[in-house]
Amino acid sequence: MSSIGKVTGIIANLVIVETDDRVAQNEICFIKHDNTRLMAEVIKIMGQKVYVQVFESTRGLKVGSEVEFAGHMLEVTLGPGLLSKNFDGLQNDLDKMEGVFLKRGEYTEPLDKDKEFEFTPIVKEGGSVIAGDWLGEVKENWIGHKIMVPFVFKDEYTVKSITKEGTYKIHDTMAVLTDKDGKEHKVTMVQKWPVKVPVRAFKEKPRPFKVLETGVRVFDTLNPIAEGGTGFIPGPFGSGKTVLQHALSKQAEADLVIIAACGERANEVVEIFTEFPELEDPRTGRALMERTTIIANTSNMPVAAREASVYTAMTLAEYYRTMGLKVLLLADSTSRWAQALREMSNRMEELPGPDGFPMDLPAIISNFYSRAGYVYLNNGETGSITFIGTVSPAGGNLKEPVTESTKKAARCFYALSQQRADSKRYPAIDPIESYSKYLEYPEIIEYLNKNNGENWVSNVLYVKDVLLRSKESYEQINILGDDGVPLEYHITFWKGEVVDFAISQQDAFDKIDSSTDFKRQRYMLEKIIDVLKADFKFNSFEEVNPYFKKLINQFKQMNYSEFDSDKFKNNEKELEVIIKERKVA
Amino acid sequence: MEKDTKAFQRVYTKLFQLTKATVSLKASGIGNEELAIVDGRLAQVVKIMGDIVTLQVFAGTEGIATDAEVIFTGKAPTLKVGEDLAGRFFNAYGEPIDGGQIMGEEREIGGPSVNPVRRKQPSEFIATGIAGIDLNNALVTGQKIPFFADPDQPYNQVMAMVALRAEADKIILGGVGLTNDDYLYFKQVFDDAGALDRIVGFINTTENPPVERLLVPDMALAAAEYYAAEKNQKVLVLLTDLTLYADALSIVSNRMDQIPSKDSMPGSLYSDLARLYEKAVQFPDGGSITIIAVTSLSSGDITHAIPDNTGYITEGQLFLRKDSDIGKVIVDPFRSLSRLKQLVIGKKTREDHPQVMNAAVRLYADAANAKTKLENGFDLTDYDERTLEFAKAYSEKLLAIDVNIEVDQMLETAYELFSKNFSPVEVGLKKEFVDQYWKKDE
């Protein structure tokens, strides 16, 4: 029998429930209100008083209302059919909801129980398996979706029977497993898992050693993110966090992309599900939406479900990683999740940490980031979750708890600068402040040099150095005046500008410029390095600016033309002519 | 103590705790957020602990005695909606200011959100004639965007102008702490334009209690939802000034002893503002709600919690400032942004629109650098001089809020200014645009 209780207090979406029964921390409960049941999560237990956060509006709720505890934590349903879906933070299928407006207390099934899938067995009868092992496979869009031994299964099992090849529905029995004590367990295509518990159905998690191609040049060339790596994008509003994440979700070389729209604008989600069905994944030729799942808990949706949304997204990612897939997980914005934690902690009158955030915020954030990673599965296959979150620092000031905590947890730092955004230098990633720790990993250096040429990493570091020296020259010029510095300073400054305009800046809304693969990035980097290493002859500083403007303009024309096309080659010829004009042989 | 009058109404007469904004009493069967009338003043349930109910009294608790009559209404705040609303002005409680009654259906205000998958992507360009908006920060139906401006900027005038040119079916004015003069100004402008029958106003002036303001945006948006969702109309909602709304929020949270976060604002400020702004929507059946708001700044500080949280929520902001070089108010191209512009520019407008826009702003940024040089006492290069000349003309002919021209004309003007001061390479447009549109020397 499930535990029951009664509402005794209501402050916004914090509700106090009294019960004599057994309840667990983080247990889910349902509050009866009129003809609906409002879902809530236990966040504190004080004797018979249980504090719950309600994932819905509590308008009209009265004390005395009955509460039923569910006996489990917040969990997600895992099985074929998750791809291309639009879920809310609690994994309700938004498309199944009726009407234009969301109805409180309406919960919908995340999977389609009548949909049929083609099943192919992988294991043989008599084989022994553990949690996460692949029993068989069904086709989900173009992905081979593995039907696995449920993650909650402990110890070893013997496969008593496995269902034959054929067409089945998700709740059909696909295998029967026998445990050590001879007890039989039926396995369907569906399993459940509590979102706040990491899925650990893999053998080991090595340091990431490959680079994930994103098509965004400031990432790939200058600050590459590892496959299975972590990164974050802090920036004031309007600096380009969302545009950048959308670019990554469109272009990155991932098998599938999970996007958690956490407490941000609804129209940004609309943009994804309007455009993604029309856009093509360049690697498979399929519609982008086929590899995308959206967890939408926008800013006007219940605040408490924001926290749930990022965990739901992470758990789905872990599920697909265990199938041996390369998953890209994006969350926009993790600050909204932190704020939801703050709202609740304030309502509970907990002792606040810096800026009113809960004391354990750094631990919560680093635990979350640690769930990403590259893994070796039990069968030797590999899978990965690359996680990139955005952070929305109050007042654009990076010295605030969410940014600082995240900086400790994530390995790549893509700082968006207001100043760059103001002067429309997009993506506004600060070239000096930003970094990728992976560029220091020997295994990543080896990987990059093997794939992009033996001088790749040293060239990249050289380019970064040019940027730094350019900035220093710029400061000197500003202090001492154009004619107060040696001519060389102007050239150094402008060489940095070449890198800025030709590599760092990238027009996310141009069909061609928006995505650059590694082949093209290699080609362009060599061209640019030629210019950076060349000596140019100028008679006065006044000649420097127009010349480099011309040069930069030509690089931009190249970036706007299709790689290797006639237009590209003509632009390149013109570039060579311009370079010759002043290059000292 | 308790007596039932009407079906749902319960009456109590024993208050045991009063603060400046709240009263508490023992009562049972009360719903969260339910409305009550305390000594004739409207109040709302904000907290229930066992049999103790705390009510927030919108007009303040001055003079309320411990034996005041409290009548619970059994419902959350509502507005009567119907065709009757058009052409009328209401107070924060949704009662006609000029007296009289409204026929219509009663709706809860602050109702549920639109399911994101039922929204349509906004795609209709709103032409305002103001190049600082149309050229650089094009607006789209279903968008939400505030003016960021110091109190001495003419934001209400610009907003009224935009509203009248926007071709909306309905204009809903939510006056949040509006001065009486500005209220009369809005009425006058709408009347002069013969637009009064398209206007609905919900007005809280500086003469009314500040906490009452909290109801105004929800009232305005409930009316907007009625027209947009049920009548499929294009609705423009004007909310001025939401800084005063946020101030009222902080008054309430402070009186309820909540821990303030940055700038004494409640920790829930982001969610509170998002709840309003996210009512902006494009419905699939053609109706839309566009929200243009005002967030007044203090000395241009956009890092303050109110504009900061607003900027994170809205789809851009229009930043007004006085350009001392030309002595006019301009829409600042650096601090302003319309995040939805790319849905229409170059698509609903000429293909070169995005590039022209960016190029002009970049040159304007160069001019700003040149200005800094000048101020620091350095010599200017020939290029610097030309950017300064360009910037002045750009400000005068395109950024000033008194500009009123079509988008094509804005683009032509931009090319004129480009070709007068720069070579195509310096401007850096795509070659095909230069070939097609660049002004050749006559």
Ligand SMILES: Nc1ncnc2c1ncn2[C@@H]1O[C@H](COP(=O)(O)OP(=O)(O)O)[C@@H](O)[C@H]1O
């Ligand atoms: N790479 C880019 N190319 C062109 N414009 C961009 C780019 N990144 C951002 N922008 C512009 O900046 C605006 C704000 O970007 P957005 O990603 O929404 O900011 P944030 O999420 O940081 O608030 C966009 O609407 C767009 O106009």
Ligand SMILES: [Mg+2]
């Ligand atoms: Mg964003």
